[in-house]
Amino acid sequence: MPTPSIGGFVESSVTVIEAEWNTEWTGLESCLRVVDEEIIFDATLDIRYQQLRKDAYPNWQDQLDDIFHNGIDGWKSTIQAVKDKYPKP
Numbered sequence: 001m002p003t004p005s006i007g008g009f010v011e012s013s014v015t016v017i018e019a020e021w022n023t024e025w026t027g028l029e030s031c032l033r034v035v036d037e038e039i040i041f042d043a044t045l046d047i048r049y050q051q052l053r054k055d056a057y058p059n060w061q062d063q064l065d066d067i068f069h070n071g072i073d074g075w076k077s078t079i080q081a082v083k084d085k086y087p088k089p
Contacts, residue, residue, distance in 0.1 A: 052086040 032039055058066065058078065067075045 046089045049086045053082055056082045
């Protein structure tokens with residue numbers, strides 16, 4: 001099934017956008033919803049940061065090693081660096 005591509009959108013839960021259908025995945029499709037037969041961009045639905053964080057976090061073995069060698073505060077700073085790089089919208 002084709003997915004919408006978005007160009008020139010404004011991040012607002014009430015901004016109506018124009019979408020063209022194509023076969024490329026942009027990652028923003030999950031932010032689209034239909035209200036009164038219009039396509040609306042809803043920035044609160046943008047969950048791409050979750051996958052980016054998941055991919056950037058060290059695996060659990062490395063996190064335990066980080067705690068062992070650097071303590072909880074060192075581990076917290078490692079995790080916080082990822083959260084800062086990929087903030088919630």
